[in-house]
Amino acid sequence: MSLRFAPPTALPRCGSFEEADGLMDLAAEYNNRALVPNHGEIISRWHRDAAAYRASHGGELDIPYGARPRNRVDFFAGNGGGGQGPLIVFIHGGYWRFLDKFDHSFVAPPFQKAGCTVVVPNYALCPAVTVPDIAMQMVRALAWVWRHIAEYGGDPRRITVAGHSAGGHLAAMLMACQWPVFAPDLPADVVHNALSISGLHELESIRRSPMLQSGLLLTDDHVLNASPAWMPAPARGEMMCVVGGDESQEFLRQNALM
Numbered sequence: 001m002s003l004r005f006a007p008p009t010a011l012p013r014c015g016s017f018e019e020a021d022g023l024m025d026l027a028a029e030y031n032n033r034a035l036v037p038n039h040g041e042i043i044s045r046w047h048r049d050a051a052a053y054r055a056s057h058g059g060e061l062d063i064p065y066g067a068r069p070r071n072r073v074d075f076f077a078g079n080g081g082g083g084q085g086p087l088i089v090f091i092h093g094g095y096w097r098f099l100d101k102f103d104h105s106f107v108a109p110p111f112q113k114a115g116c117t118v119v120v121p122n123y124a125l126c127p128a129v130t131v132p133d134i135a136m137q138m139v140r141a142l143a144w145v146w147r148h149i150a151e152y153g154g155d156p157r158r159i160t161v162a163g164h165s166a167g168g169h170l171a172a173m174l175m176a177c178q179w180p181v182f183a184p185d186l187p188a189d190v191v192h193n194a195l196s197i198s199g200l201h202e203l204e205s206i207r208r209s210p211m212l213q214s215g216l217l218l219t220d221d222h223v224l225n226a227s228p229a230w231m232p233a234p235a236r237g238e239m240m241c242v243v244g245g246d247e248s249q250e251f252l253r254q255n256a257l258m
Contacts, residue, residue: 004139006176008230026209029250043103050105059105060152065144066137068124073141074101075152076108076118085115087154089145093165093198096126096134097215117154119145123170126216131203132226135173139182142174146190160193168199168241172228172258175239189236196241201229201257205250229257 033039054061060075078085088111092104101122108118121141123134146156163171171194179186200206203226207218224230233239243255 004136004178004182005173005225006178006231006234008224008227009232026205026250027211029248030206030209030212035248043099046103046106050103053105053109054102057109059108065121065141068137070122070124071137071140072101073119073121073145074105076105076112076120077153078115078117079112084150084153084155084158085117086158086160087119087145087149087156088116089119089121089142089159089161091121091123091138091161091163091167091170093163093167094125095212095216096131096166098125117149117152119149119154130222131216131218132222135170135226138170138174139177142177142190143179143183143186146186156190157192159191160195161191162195162197163199164197166200168196169201169226169228171196172199172201172239172241173226175234175237176228176231192237194237194239196239196255196258198243198247198251199241199254199258201241201254202227205254229254 028034036042057076059077062072063075065071065073090104090107092099092101101120104120107120111118121138123137123141126134129137142159142161145154146159149156149159161171161174163169174191175194177191179188179190203218203223206212206216207223239258241255241258243251
């Protein structure tokens with residue numbers, strides 16, 4: 001793990017919570033089911049809109065990039081141009097435990113309209129795998145995309161990765177990847193830019209939240225080696241982070257760390 005991602009430059013720390021009562025505070029701060037009472041309606045709308053878009057516009061679906069059953073990507077080609085356009089890879093969230101690429105096909109239309117090819121990858125979920133395992137699955141997915149995207153109308157020199165929540169964490173990890181260490185045929189700048197939307201950028205506070213830790217089983221090594229907030233800024237490309245102004249203080253803090 002540490003050989004493929006930039007080594008941390010600071011020890012992980014979770015911030016201002018006191019050890020004595022921080023567990024309860026963190027549990028509330030990260031409980032989005034309670035913080036967003038209509039979350040079920042929102043996710044149902046994602047699923048419905050995504051299914052409707054696939055039914056009407058197709059796409060190249062469930063293309064394997066690795067050996068695991070969920071190691072699949074969906075491709076949605078950009079509109080017009082006829083040549084190789086920029087590529088957007090969107091990584092779904094769900095606290096590394098939930099959701100599916102099929103819930104997120106709806107992100108493709110505006111990017112396709114702008115001429116971008118859109119790729120939405122899946123990954124195996126915790127607790128069957130670890131968070132570092134998921135980060136490496138995304139490395140394999142991006143390596144596969146870089147090698148094959150020209151076949152689908154995308155430009156491997158113009159890859160941007162975006163992700164929401166846990167997907168934002170994975171997008172940041174990909175910016176920190178040492179690509180030639182993973183595979184010598186890869187350039188150092190496989191990912192040129194990244195966008196983290198409500199991302200989770202350090203894992204120590206996640207480990208201290210009982211609700212999340214019970215399914216993630218984070219260790220000290222996981223926290224140290226898979227917290228992009230403690231890694232050096234990428235030498236190339238641009239990382240942008242955004243968060244909703246009405247989100248919890250922990251999500252605001254996680255965004256500010258970057």
